[in-house]
Amino acid sequence: xxxxxxxxxxxxGPEFIEDPxxxxxxxxxxxxVHRNADGSLYLTRYDDVxxxxxxxxxxxxxxxxxxxxxxxxxxxxxxxxxxIFNDPxxxxxVRKLISGAFTPRKLAEFEALIDEIVDRLLDRVDDLGExxxxxxxxxxxxxxxxxxxxxxxxxxRARLRGYSLAILGALDPVVAPxxxxxxxxxxxxxxxxxxxxxxHRRAHPEGAHQGEVxxxxxxxxxxxxxxxxxxxxxxxxxxxxxxxxxxxxxxGNAVGTLLDWPDQHRLLLDDPTLIAPAVEEFLRIESPxxxxxxxxxxxxxxxxxxxxxxxxIHTSIAAANRDPAVFENPDVVNITRKPNRxxxxxxxxxxxxxxxxxxxxxRVAIGKLxxxxxxxxxxxxxxxxxxxxxxxxxxxxxxxx
Ligand code: HEM
Numbered sequence: 001x002x003x004x005x006x007x008x009x010x011x012x013g014p015e016f017i018e019d020p021x022x023x024x025x026x027x028x029x030x031x032x033v034h035r036n037a038d039g040s041l042y043l044t045r046y047d048d049v050x051x052x053x054x055x056x057x058x059x060x061x062x063x064x065x066x067x068x069x070x071x072x073x074x075x076x077x078x079x080x081x082x083x084i085f086n087d088p089x090x091x092x093x094v095r096k097l098i099s100g101a102f103t104p105r106k107l108a109e110f111e112a113l114i115d116e117i118v119d120r121l122l123d124r125v126d127d128l129g130e131x132x133x134x135x136x137x138x139x140x141x142x143x144x145x146x147x148x149x150x151x152x153x154x155x156x157r158a159r160l161r162g163y164s165l166a167i168l169g170a171l172d173p174v175v176a177p178x179x180x181x182x183x184x185x186x187x188x189x190x191x192x193x194x195x196x197x198x199x200h201r202r203a204h205p206e207g208a209h210q211g212e213v214x215x216x217x218x219x220x221x222x223x224x225x226x227x228x229x230x231x232x233x234x235x236x237x238x239x240x241x242x243x244x245x246x247x248x249x250x251x252g253n254a255v256g257t258l259l260d261w262p263d264q265h266r267l268l269l270d271d272p273t274l275i276a277p278a279v280e281e282f283l284r285i286e287s288p289x290x291x292x293x294x295x296x297x298x299x300x301x302x303x304x305x306x307x308x309x310x311x312x313i314h315t316s317i318a319a320a321n322r323d324p325a326v327f328e329n330p331d332v333v334n335i336t337r338k339p340n341r342x343x344x345x346x347x348x349x350x351x352x353x354x355x356x357x358x359x360x361x362x363r364v365a366i367g368k369l370x371x372x373x374x375x376x377x378x379x380x381x382x383x384x385x386x387x388x389x390x391x392x393x394x395x396x397x398x399x400x401x
Contacts, residue, residue: 249392
């Protein structure tokens with residue numbers, strides 16, 4: 001068993017990013033409410049993580065924490081203005097404005113579009129024969145869908161993943177100065193593009209087939225309040241990032257998992273109706289978003305004792321989703337796992353707004369790929385996105401015949 005006394009989340013290295021689970025299992029077993037050198041806590045038990053997310057007293061506002069991390073800069077403006085890092089009442093306003101576009105009825109309208117995009121992509125995959133599963137397949141569908149929802153014209157879409165990795169990458173516990181510079185440049189460039197698009201939509205509100213989310217953000221009101229231009233821009237950037245990076249990872253991680261677990265691949269081939277529970281298992285075993293954060297606004301009783309108000313808490317979604325107290329044989333992939341109470345989308349007031357959409361995208365993309373190309377095989381080494389917070393592949397070379 002690893003000695004975890006010296007573990008510090010703020011000093012993790014590439015070996016943790018490659019495979020965090022030996023460390024997470026050791027932390028959960030020996031020190032489930034682990035104190036980092038800066039006094040913050042890192043939680044690895046499912047019940048503790050769940051309790052934090054369910055408590056209304058655990059705060060998401062990061063104005064102070066990001067002030068220390070970033071100083072005054074575009075990254076600070078962005079991350080402190082998006083709904084995810086805010087509390088009510090601002091969080092409630094933005095969430096209400098966006099959620100109208102994510103109702104089951106609205107999402108049902110997207111199913112045909114998702115089917116159509118996946119079929120088109122698979123035809124291209126067929127033509128290519130050998131390809132990079134991430135670049136040529138996984139990232140395309142979520143980028144197209146969220147861009148459609150926000151009315152982002154096709155010529156900008158290819159840049160979205162670069163922006164998103166630079167902006168989200170700055171949230172990692174350890175960030176090199178050049179990565180911060182890349183993140184700031186990405187926020188600035190992305191903001192300029194969105195500023196123009198928003199101004200154009202304000203001037204031409206009529207007949208928006210695409211860009212429904214953008215429209216409700218610009219023109220919608222909650223409690224008599226509309227979003228300011230800056231709030232609009234930063235929340236659009238957040239939605240674009242949230243809408244594709246994690247879903248790209250879901251699809252890439254799922255294919256990586258099936259390649260590593262041929263018995264589960266066979267099972268899914270033999271019974272395609274298993275795709276829904278299979279997606280839940282992919283989300284559990286390789287959660288695309290691995291770490292969350294809250295500030296204790298009040299004392300909170302966790303499994304090892306009371307944590308005082310004012311404590312900064314990191315939650316390990318990855319560790320919670322492999323807690324042996326909740327999941328039998330947690331490191332084993334079992335696409336028929338039942339029940340599967342995975343919390344990749346968390347729970348509570350910040351529960352992922354795109355969970356239903358991501359599940360549909362995942363089921364269609366993975367289900368159709370597996371069915372059409374049963375002989376899919378890896379042709380070279382995979383590379384990981386070098387981040388601890390987000391887990392996904394940068395490249396995954398495959399052949400499909
Ligand atoms: C597999 C894919 C996805 C995963 C694993 C995922 C995961 C998460 C998690 C864990 C959170 C909560 C973060 C926190 O408060 O600490 C979150 C929030 C959010 N997600 Fe997702 N997400 C995914 C896909 C999407 C998609 C496709 C969209 C939109 C199109 C989306 C939109 C959002 C939004 C708007 C929030 C903020 C909610 C709030 O603060 O109230 N997500 N997501």
